[in-house]
Amino acid sequence: MAAAAHEIGTSSRATGEVVLEARNLRKNFGGIKAVDDVSFELRNGEILGMVGDNGAGKSTLIKIITGAYQKDSGEILLGGQPTEINSTGHARELGLETVYQSSGLVEVMDAPANLFLGREKLKEGWLGKYFGMIDKRFMRRETDNLLKTLNITVRNLAAPVQTLSGGQQQSVAVGRAAYWRGKIIILDEPANNIGVDQQRAVLELVRQIRDQHDIPFIMISHNMEHIFQVADRIIVMRNGKKVGDKRVADTSRNEVVGLITGALA
Amino acid sequence: MSAAAPAPDERGGFLANLRNYHPDTGLLISSIAMLVVLIVVFSFTSERFFSQAVVVNILNQTSIYIIAGVGMTLVLTSGGIDISIGSVIGLTATIMGLLMIDHGMPAMVAILVALLVGALCGAFNGFLVAIVKVPPIIVTLGTLTFFRGLAYLLGEGRVFMRFPDPLPWIGDGRVLGLPIPVYIAVLTVIGGHFFLTSTRMGQRITAVGGNEEAARLAGIDVVRTKFFTYVIMGVLTGLTTVVIVGRQDAAQAVFGFGIELHVIAAVILGGTSLFGGRGLILGTVLGALILGVLNTGLLLSGVVQFWQLVALGILLIAVVAFRMAREGTESK
Amino acid sequence: MQAAIDRPDAKGKNLAAYWRQWSGDYPNFTSLATTALLLIALVIIFYLINERFLSWRNVVIILNQGAAYIILGVGMTFVITTKGIDLSIGATVALSGTVVGLILVTWKMPLVLAIPAGLAAGAACGAFNGYCVARFRVPPLIVTLGTMALFRGLSYVLLGHQILFGFPDEFLWLARGRILGIAPSVYLAFIIAIWGWYFLNYTRTGQEIIAVGGNEEAARLAGIDTNRIKFITYTIMGVLAAVGGMVWLARVNSVQAAIAYGVEFHTIALVVLGGTSLFGGRGLVMGSLMGALILAILENGLVIVGLGSFVQQVLIGLIFITVVAFRTLQFREGQVTR
Numbered sequence: 001m002a003a004a005a006h007e008i009g010t011s012s013r014a015t016g017e018v019v020l021e022a023r024n025l026r027k028n029f030g031g032i033k034a035v036d037d038v039s040f041e042l043r044n045g046e047i048l049g050m051v052g053d054n055g056a057g058k059s060t061l062i063k064i065i066t067g068a069y070q071k072d073s074g075e076i077l078l079g080g081q082p083t084e085i086n087s088t089g090h091a092r093e094l095g096l097e098t099v100y101q102s103s104g105l106v107e108v109m110d111a112p113a114n115l116f117l118g119r120e121k122l123k124e125g126w127l128g129k130y131f132g133m134i135d136k137r138f139m140r141r142e143t144d145n146l147l148k149t150l151n152i153t154v155r156n157l158a159a160p161v162q163t164l165s166g167g168q169q170q171s172v173a174v175g176r177a178a179y180w181r182g183k184i185i186i187l188d189e190p191a192n193n194i195g196v197d198q199q200r201a202v203l204e205l206v207r208q209i210r211d212q213h214d215i216p217f218i219m220i221s222h223n224m225e226h227i228f229q230v231a232d233r234i235i236v237m238r239n240g241k242k243v244g245d246k247r248v249a250d251t252s253r254n255e256v257v258g259l260i261t262g263a264l265a
Numbered sequence: 266m267s268a269a270a271p272a273p274d275e276r277g278g279f280l281a282n283l284r285n286y287h288p289d290t291g292l293l294i295s296s297i298a299m300l301v302v303l304i305v306v307f308s309f310t311s312e313r314f315f316s317q318a319v320v321v322n323i324l325n326q327t328s329i330y331i332i333a334g335v336g337m338t339l340v341l342t343s344g345g346i347d348i349s350i351g352s353v354i355g356l357t358a359t360i361m362g363l364l365m366i367d368h369g370m371p372a373m374v375a376i377l378v379a380l381l382v383g384a385l386c387g388a389f390n391g392f393l394v395a396i397v398k399v400p401p402i403i404v405t406l407g408t409l410t411f412f413r414g415l416a417y418l419l420g421e422g423r424v425f426m427r428f429p430d431p432l433p434w435i436g437d438g439r440v441l442g443l444p445i446p447v448y449i450a451v452l453t454v455i456g457g458h459f460f461l462t463s464t465r466m467g468q469r470i471t472a473v474g475g476n477e478e479a480a481r482l483a484g485i486d487v488v489r490t491k492f493f494t495y496v497i498m499g500v501l502t503g504l505t506t507v508v509i510v511g512r513q514d515a516a517q518a519v520f521g522f523g524i525e526l527h528v529i530a531a532v533i534l535g536g537t538s539l540f541g542g543r544g545l546i547l548g549t550v551l552g553a554l555i556l557g558v559l560n561t562g563l564l565l566s567g568v569v570q571f572w573q574l575v576a577l578g579i580l581l582i583a584v585v586a587f588r589m590a591r592e593g594t595e596s597k
Numbered sequence: 598m599q600a601a602i603d604r605p606d607a608k609g610k611n612l613a614a615y616w617r618q619w620s621g622d623y624p625n626f627t628s629l630a631t632t633a634l635l636l637i638a639l640v641i642i643f644y645l646i647n648e649r650f651l652s653w654r655n656v657v658i659i660l661n662q663g664a665a666y667i668i669l670g671v672g673m674t675f676v677i678t679t680k681g682i683d684l685s686i687g688a689t690v691a692l693s694g695t696v697v698g699l700i701l702v703t704w705k706m707p708l709v710l711a712i713p714a715g716l717a718a719g720a721a722c723g724a725f726n727g728y729c730v731a732r733f734r735v736p737p738l739i740v741t742l743g744t745m746a747l748f749r750g751l752s753y754v755l756l757g758h759q760i761l762f763g764f765p766d767e768f769l770w771l772a773r774g775r776i777l778g779i780a781p782s783v784y785l786a787f788i789i790a791i792w793g794w795y796f797l798n799y800t801r802t803g804q805e806i807i808a809v810g811g812n813e814e815a816a817r818l819a820g821i822d823t824n825r826i827k828f829i830t831y832t833i834m835g836v837l838a839a840v841g842g843m844v845w846l847a848r849v850n851s852v853q854a855a856i857a858y859g860v861e862f863h864t865i866a867l868v869v870l871g872g873t874s875l876f877g878g879r880g881l882v883m884g885s886l887m888g889a890l891i892l893a894i895l896e897n898g899l900v901i902v903g904l905g906s907f908v909q910q911v912l913i914g915l916i917f918i919t920v921v922a923f924r925t926l927q928f929r930e931g932q933v934t935r
Contacts, residue, residue, distance in 0.1 A: 089820050104818060106811035108878035109804075117808055118819035120801045132800040159622035346738065393918065399925045400875055402682060402738055403865070407921060410862050411914030417907040526746055539736055571757070571854075574750025581743040586733035 016044025018080070019216055020065070020184055025074035027060055034060040035071075036240035042184065045214045047206065049221065049231030049248075053260055057240040058220055059188070065218075066098050066186060067091035078183075097182030101189040104173045107162035111154055112139040114161055115146070115176050146179050147172075149212075150205055167198020171205055178209045185209075187219040191226055203230050224253055236260055292536030296551035299534075303555060307562030314565055321444060325512070327557035328450035329505055333528045334535075334549040335457035336501035341532055342461065343494045344474035344541025345394060345401035350502045350528060352412035353386045354521025357506040359416045362425025362516035365432070372432045380503040386412060387499020388492070395491035409525075416518035425516040436511020446508045453501065458546040470494055474541025530581045531556050539585065625881060628872025628924075632887045635870075639891060643898035650901055653778070660783045661772060661848060663893035665841040667786040669864045670871070670885035671793035672837035675830045677868055678797070680810040680877030681737040683834050685726060686864060688748035690842035690857035693718040695752045697843060698761040698852035701768060708767055716839050722748055723835015727828035745861075752854040762851035772847035782844040787886075789837065794882040806830055811878025866917040867892045869924065876928060 020042040027035040035057045042048050052058045063069040065076065067085040076083055078094060085091050091098070105114045113120075116139050122128035123135040140157060147154055152171045154164060161169055170190060177185045187206065191199035207230050209215060221227050227234060228248060236244030236259040244259040258264030307314050333350055340347050357379050364370040364378060386408070393404040431438075438445045461467040469490045472480040481487050510516045533539060534555055535548025559580070560573050620627040643650040669686060676683045697715040700706045722744065729740040772782045797803035808816040809826045817823050846852050869875060870891055871884025892913070899909045 088818065092820055098818075100818065104815055106808045106815050106878065108811040108874075109807060113804060113808075117816065118805070118821045120804055122801070131795075132802070133795075134799055134801060134804060136799070156622045160624065163618075163621050348742075393922060397922045397925055398929060399921050403869070403875055403921055404918070406862055406865060407914055407918040409914075410859075410910055411918065414907055414910030414912075414914055418911055526742060529742065533739065539739055569754065571750055571753035574746045575754065576750075578743040578745070578747025578750060581746070582729055582735065582740060585735045585739050585743075586729060589734050 016046070016214065016216075018043050019078070021077040021080075022061075022065070023075040023077070025061065025064060025076070026072045027064060027069060028072055033240045035064065037074075038237075038240075038242045039074075040235055040242060040245060042216050042218060044216055045210060046233060047210055047217045047219060047231045049219050049227035049234040050237065051221065051224070051227055051234060051256060051260060052237030056237040056260075058237045060240075061237065062186060062188065062218070062220060065091070066096060095181070095183030096186060097177035097180060097184070098186045098188065099170070099173045099177050099190055101192045105161050105169055107169075108160050110158050111147070111161055111164075111172055112136070112143040112157060114172060115139065115143050115179060117176075119180070142179070146175055150175050150178070150208065152205070165198060166194035167201055170194060170198070170202050174202060174205055174209070178213060178215065181213075182215060185215055185217050187217060187221075189221055190219065191221070191223065199226065200229075206230055224256065227256075228253060238262060292545060293548055293551065296535055296548055296555065300551055300555050300558065303558045303562060307558065307566065311562065311565035314562065319561060319565065323554075323557040323561050324447050325444050326560065327553045328444070328446040329508060329524075330528055330531045330553035330556060331450040331550055332446075332453050332501055332508065333505045333524065334531045334553050335453050335546055336498035337528050337532045338457065338535075338537050338544045338546050338549045339461065339470055339494050340401075340498050341529075341537050341539065342474045342541060342544030343470045343491055344477065345491065345494065346529070347390060347401065347405045347495065347498050348525045348529070349386070349390060349405040349408040349412055350498070350505075351521040351524045352409050352416065353383055353499060353502045354506045354509065354524065355416040355518045356386065356412045356419075357382045357503050358510050358516040358520040359420040359425075359518045361428075361506065361510055362423070363419060365428055366425045372429045376432070376435075376507050379507050380500050383499040383501070383503025383506065384496050385499065387496040387502070390499070391492035391495030394495060395488045413518070420518035423517065426514065428510065428514055428516075432507070432511045433514045434511070436508055436514070446512070449504070449508060453504070454546055454550055461544050461546055466490070466493065471542055471544060474538075474544075476542070526577070527556055530577060533581065534584055536588075624879065625872070628881060629884050629887075632871050632881075632884050632891075636887050636891050636894070639894050639898065643894065643901065646898075647901050650898060655897065655901070657779060659890070659893045659897045661780050662897060663889050664772070664780070664782040664786040665845045665848070666863065666867055666889035666892055667886055668789050668837050668841035668844060669860065670867050670889045671789050671882055672834035672841075673864045673868045674793065674871070674873050674880045674882050674885045675797065675806055676737075676834050677865070677873050677875065678806055678810045678877065678880030679827055679830050680813070681730065681827065681830070682741065682865070683726065683737065683831065684741040684861045685722065685744040685748055686834065686838045687857040687860040688745045688752065689719055689722040689835055689838040690845060690860060691752040691852075691854055692722060692748040692755075693839035694842045694846050694852045694856055695755050695854065697846060698764075699755065701764055702761040702852075708765065711768070712843070715843055716836055719835045719837075719839025719842070720832055721835070723832040723838070724828065726835065727831030730831060731824035731827040749854065756852075756854045758854070760851055760853040764846065764850055768843075769847050769850060772844060782847065785840070785844065789840070790882060790886045793885075797880050797882055802826070802829060807878055807880060809877075810880075863892060863913075866913065869917070870920055872924070874928065875921070875925070 018041045022041070023039050025035050025038045026033070038057070038061060050058045050062070060069060064071045065085065067088045067090050076085060083094065085094065085096075088098075106117065109117075120134045121138050123133045127133040128135065143157060150171070152168065152175060154168060156163070161172060164172070174185070174187070174190065190206070191202050194202070203226055206217060206219070210217060219227070219231065231248055233247050234244070234251065234256060235242055236246075236256060238260060244256065246256070255264060313319055337347065337350070360382050361375050361379050365372060365375045370378075390401075390404055390408055393399050394401045435445050440448065461470065469480070469485050472483070472485055473487050473490045477487055506521070509520060531552035532549045533552065535550070535552030536545045537543060537548060556577070559576060563573050563576060564570060640651070649655060673683060673686070693715045696718040697711045700711040700714055701708070726737075726740055726744055729735050730737050770781065771785075772780050774781050776784060797806065805816065805821045805826050808819070808821060809823050813823055842857065845857060867888035868885045869888075871886070871888035872881045873879060873884060895913060895916075896909060899912065
C-alpha cells in the first residue's frame with residue numbers, strides 16, 4: 001500500500017524537476033527510532049504537506065533537513081547533489097528558508113529590519129564601505145514592494161512588528177523567506193496561534209508565492225483543513241516511518257486520517 | 266573543583282545512589298569538597314589556622330553571611346535578587362542608634378523596631394518587584410541608593426556607641442564557648458530549611474522561581490508569593506543588623522556596605538540556582554563557610570587583604586561557569 | 598506575538614486612541630520626547646529658583662560634570678539594549694584609571710603610552726566580561742558582580758590605599774583646557790554620543806545588537822552570531838569605561854582604588870531615564886545623552902538650591918525608582934494591547 005502510494009506520488013504529473021531528495025534517512029534517540037528509513041522527494045513548484053501525530057517523527061525529519069539535527073544515516077540530495085547540512089546557518093546558505101511558528105521575528109524591530117535581519121543591506125559607496133552604514137531607505141522600499149506584491153497590508157512600516165496582528169507577523173515571516181529567494185521554504189505549523197481569518201490569509205500567501213515564484217514548500221501542520229487547502233501532495237508519518245505519500249487529488253481526508261492513526265496501515 | 270563534582274556513576278555506586286536519593290546531593294558534596302580543600306590548604310600555609318580564636322572568628326563572620334544568606338536563598342529561589350541589603354543594614358543600624366542612644370529606648374523594643382524597619386524595606390522592594398513588576402535587579406539597585414541616602418540623612422554622619430544591654434551580649438556573648446550569633450544563625454538555618462522544603466509557602470516560592478507561568482496556572486498567587494519573599498529577606502536583614510550592631514557595639518550609616526556581594530556569593534557557591542526554582546539553605550551555610558575560611562585563611566597566610574576581593578570574584582565566576590557548563594551537558 | 602486580536606485602527610476614533618496607536622508605532626520618539634520634557638522642566642525649575650543656574654560659568658560646570666556620565670552612558674545603552682547589564686564599570690574605571698595613574702604619576706612616563714595602556718586595560722576588562730557572558734552563558738548580572746570585586750580588588754592590589762595626584766598638564770587639559778570656552782572632554786563626550794547613535798541605528802553590528810536584545814532566538818535563527826555581538830558589546834563598554842575614567846581622572850586630578858564607586862548605579866539610572874528598555878531591544882543613545890545631562894543638572898542644581906549630597910542621593914534614588922516603575926507599567930501596557 002505504502003509502496004503504491006509512493007509510485008503515485010512521484011508520477012510524472014508532478015510539476016517541476018526534483019529539488020530535494022531524501023534517501024533512507026534514519027535518526028535514533030537512545031534506542032528510539034525517531035526517523036526510520038524515510039525517503040521522499042520535493043519538486044519545484046510543489047507544496048508538500050507533512051502530517052502525523054505528535055512523536056510520529058515529522059519534526060525530527062524536518063530538523064534533519066534544516067540542519068538542527070544530524071542524521072545517523074541516509075542521504076540528502078539538493079538539486080541532485082549529495083549534500084551534508086551541518087547547521088541551521090548552513091541550511092540557510094544552501095537556500096533552505098524556514099518559517100517557525102513563533103520567535104522568527106524580533107518583535108520590537110520594524111518590518112524592514114526584520115526582513116533584512118542578519119542580512120542588512122549596506123549603503124553603496126564610501127558611507128557603506130568605510131562606515132558600515134546600512135541603507136535604510138533601500139530596505140524600506142524593498143519591504144514596501146514585497147508586501148505590496150504579496151497583498152500584505154501593513155498600516156505603518158516604521159512601527160515595531162509587535163503592533164501587527166499575529167497573522168500579519170506570520171505573513172511578514174513567510175514573505176521574508178520568499179524575498180530571499182529560498183530554493184525551498186519550510187513552514188513549521190505556520191498558521192498556529194493566529195485567528196481563523198488570518199490563517200486563511202497566510203495560506204493564501206503561501207499558494208500565491210508558489211504560483212508567482214515557483215518555489216516549493218514543505219508544510220508541517222496538525223490541521224487537516226490547512227493541508228487540504230494548499231498542499232499538492234501529502235506525506236504521512238507514523239512511528240518514525242513514512243506510511244503514506246499521496247497526491248491530494250487522489251486521496252481523501254478519511255484516508256489520511258486513517259493512515260495517521262494506523263487504522264489503514 | 267572539577268574533582269569535587271561526582272561523575273555520573275553508571276554502576277550505581279554509593280555516590281550515584283545518594284544522587285538518586287536526592288538530586289541536590291551532588292551540589293552539596295561539591296561544596297563540602299571545596300570547603301575541605303580550602304581547609305587543608307590553609308592548614309599548611311598557616312599554623313594558627315586551627316586555633317580557637319581563629320575558628321571562633323570564622324564562625325562569627327560566617328554567621329552574619331548565613332543569617333542574611335538564608336533570606337537571599339529564598340529570594341534567588343523565587344527567581345529574584347536583592348542587592349539593597351547592605352543599605353537596609355545601614356538604614357536599620359542608624360535607626361537603632363537614634364532610638365536607643367538618642368531616645369533611650371530599651372534594647373528589646375529597638376530590636377523589634379529593627380526587624381520592622383527591615384520588613385518595611387523588604388516590602389518596598391517587594392511592592393516594586395511583585396506588583397509593579399520592575400526587574401528585581403533594577404528595583405534593588407535603586408533602593409540600594411535610596412536606603413543608603415536615607416541612612417546618611419538620618420544619621421548625619423554620626424557614630425552611635427555604647428548600646429544598652431542585652432544588645433552587646435547578643436553580638437558578642439558566649440554560651441558553651443560559642444558566640445551567640447552562631448546560635449542565631451543555626452536557628453535561622455533550621456527555620457529556613459524547614460520553611461523552604463516543608464511548608465506550603467516554601468513550595469510556592471520554589472514553584473514561582475521554577476516556572477512562573479505554570480505556577481500561575483496552578484492557581485498560585487505569584488504576586489503575593491514574591492512580595493512575601495522580599496519581606497522575609499527584609500526581616501532577616503534586620504536580624505543581621507542587630508547582630509552586627511551588637512558585635513561592634515556601635516552603629517553608623519555606612520554599615521553593611523558591600524555585604525550583598527558576599528551574601529550572594531555564599532548563596533551561589535552553595536548551589537542555589539541563579540535562575541530560580543532551586544534553593545539549598547544547607548548549601549548556603551557551606552558557601553558562607555567557604556567565604557569565611559577563604560577570607561581568614563588568606564589573611565593568616567600573609568596575603569595582602571586586597572587579594573580577598575580578587576579571589577572572591579574569580580571563585581564566583583569560575584563556580585558559576587562550571588555549573589552552567591555541567592547543566593548544559595546534562596540537559597543534552 | 599500569539600495575540601490574535603488586531604490592534605484597533607484608530608481612524609475616526611477619539612484623540613486618546615489615536616495617541617495610543619501613534620505612541621505604539623513610534624515608541625522611541627515618545628520616550629525621547631518625555632525625557633526632553635523632563636530635562637527642560639528641570640532647567641526651568643532650577644532657573645526660577647536661582648538665576649545663577651543658567652550662567653555661562655555654571656553651564657560649563659554642568660557639562661563638565663556630565664561628560665563622563667555621557668561616555669559611560671553610551672556604553673551602558675548598548676549593554677542594556679542586548680538585555681544585559683554591567684555592574685563592573687565603576688571597577689573598570691578604577692582599574693584602567695590605576696594603570697593610567699601608575700604610568701603618568703608613579704613612573705612619569707609619557708602620555709602616548711598611558712592612554713593606549715588605559716584603553717587596553719578597559720578593553721581587557723570588557724572583553725573578560727563579554728567572554729564569560731557569551732562563552733559560559735553565565736548571566737551578565739553574576740559575571741559583572743564577580744568582576745566588580747575582581748577589578749576593584751586588582752586596583753587595590755596595585756595601589757593599596759594610596760592616592761595618586763599631580764597628573765601632567767597635557768593630561769589635565771582633557772577636562773581643564775578650554776576650546777571656545779568649553780572643556781575638550783565635553784566635545785569628546787558629544788562626539789562619542791553621536792557615534793553611538795550612528796553605530797546603533799545605522800550599522801549592521803548596531804542593528805544586530807538590537808536584534809539580540811529584542812529576541813535572541815530569532816536573531817540566532819536569522820544567522821546572527823549572538824555570542825560575537827555580546828562579546829563586542831561588553832568590550833565597547835569596557836573601552837568607553839576607560840575613556841570616561843580618563844575624563845573623570847582629569848577632572849579630579851587624582852586616582853585611588855576606591856574611585857567611581859557606585860557609578861554603575863548612576864549610569865544605569867541615566868540610561869533608563871533616557872528611555873532605553875530594560876527588557877532589551879530598544880536603545881536610545883540620545884535619550885542617554887539627555888539622561889546624563891539630567892543627572893548632572895540634578896547634582897549641580899540641588900547644590901545650588903542648598904541641599905546636601907545626602908538629600909541628593911535620596912532624591913536621585915527616588916526619581917530613578919519612579920521613572921523605572923512608570924516605564925515598566927508603560928511597557929506592560931504596550932504588551933497587553935499589542
